[in-house]
Amino acid sequence: MLLLMIERGMPIDMVLVADTGLEFPEMYRHWDRLARHLYRERGLKLTILRHPKGFEWLMFDQPKEKLSALERREREGVPPYGNGWPSSQVRWCTGQLKIHQINKALSRLKKDHEIFQFIGIASDEDHRCETNEHLRYPLVRWDITETQALQICYDRGFDWDGLYEIYHRCSCWCCPLQQIGELRNLRRHHPELWAKLMELDQRALDQFGHTPLGRFKDGWTVAALEERFAAEDRELCLRQ
Numbered sequence: 651m652l653l654l655m656i657e658r659g660m661p662i663d664m665v666l667v668a669d670t671g672l673e674f675p676e677m678y679r680h681w682d683r684l685a686r687h688l689y690r691e692r693g694l695k696l697t698i699l700r701h702p703k704g705f706e707w708l709m710f711d712q713p714k715e716k717l718s719a720l721e722r723r724e725r726e727g728v729p730p731y732g733n734g735w736p737s738s739q740v741r742w743c744t745g746q747l748k749i750h751q752i753n754k755a756l757s758r759l760k761k762d763h764e765i766f767q768f769i770g771i772a773s774d775e776d777h778r779c780e781t782n783e784h785l786r787y788p789l790v791r792w793d794i795t796e797t798q799a800l801q802i803c804y805d806r807g808f809d810w811d812g813l814y815e816i817y818h819r820c821s822c823w824c825c826p827l828q829q830i831g832e833l834r835n836l837r838r839h840h841p842e843l844w845a846k847l848m849e850l851d852q853r854a855l856d857q858f859g860h861t862p863l864g865r866f867k868d869g870w871t872v873a874a875l876e877e878r879f880a881a882e883d884r885e886l887c888l889r890q
Contacts (some may be wrong), residue, residue, distance in 0.1 A: 651770035651789050651797070651807055652684070656691050666755060668748040674834075674840070676782035676811040683808065693827040705738045705822075708733055708746055710857060726861060729775075734863025735826050735854055743822065772796040824850060826866050830875070837879050848872045 655662055667681060680767060685696035701708070710732040714720055723730050736743045752772075759765055768786045769776050774795040781786050789799055800814060813820050816839050817832055823843045834881030837844040851872035868873050 651768065652688070653803065654792070654794075655768065655788060656688075662692055664695065664759075665694060666695055666697050666699060668751045670747040670822050671700065671704050672742065672824055674708065674813055674820060674823055674843075676813040680813075681788050681812045697755070699755055701747050701751060705743065705747060706850075709735070710853065717886065728858055728861055728863060731855055732863070734861075735866055737862065738827060743825075746753060747851060770799070772799050812865060823847070833875060834879055834882075837876070844876075882889070 652662075652665060673681075679835050681696065681698070688694050688696055703712075712733060713731045714723060720730050732742075733742045756765055756767065759791070764784075766784055766786055768788055770789060771787050772789045772795050773793045776790045779785075779790060794802070803809070806874075810820065819828075819832070823836060823840065824847050836847070851866045854864045854866070855871065
């Protein structure tokens with residue numbers, strides 16, 4: 651979206667990115683390339699927003715304050731701090747690390763300016779669009795699908811160092827909502843991140859036990875996935 655907005659001469663005053671601190675190394679290199687392109691073409695700097703304390707503090711250390719939450723945790727024998735692993739029902743990571751950071755930045759700007767926000771939702775995921783006179787969805791208006799948008803980036807030299815050839819989605823590498831196949835690829839292609847994921851999961855189990863906060867995925871710990879993937883590797887070696 652941004653590349654086409656630049657090419658079509660559309661007005662751009664600021665480009666915001668919310669950094670969870672858990673992006674793939676290739677994504678950070680992509681942001682660096684994009685920042686150089688943005689500055690070269692428009693003289694703008696890429697504005698990167700971050701939570702002041704970060705993911706691990708939110709996951710393990712953030713104090714709970716609501717009385718109902720404190721009482722529930724006491725009943726369940728769970729410490730009164732930390733959010734544990736995110737889930738499809740409680741996606742605190744997206745809320746606190748992305749949406750809240752962007753909304754805070756926009757709120758500051760709205761004090762002195764009328765803001766029009768351009769969002770890169772593709773035409774084949776337009777169900778995610780909100781009806782708001784200050785929101786714009788250029789890819790939807792131009793009828794550009796997610797696949798087409800990716801190809802446009804490739805054609806202009808932005809290839810994420812092959813990241814999208816490995817993963818279908820390139821969000822946070824430790825996301826529990828990933829499919830098993832994506833986690834298998836994480837172990838194979840980013841072993842250093844897989845090792846960190848195992849550490850995070852063990853820490854969550856030590857702190858929260860086998861509760862919804864401590865479970866990485868229903869029925870699976872990262873250690874159990876490691877055993878599964880290692881067994882698959884051994885079987886593949888025997889077949890060869």
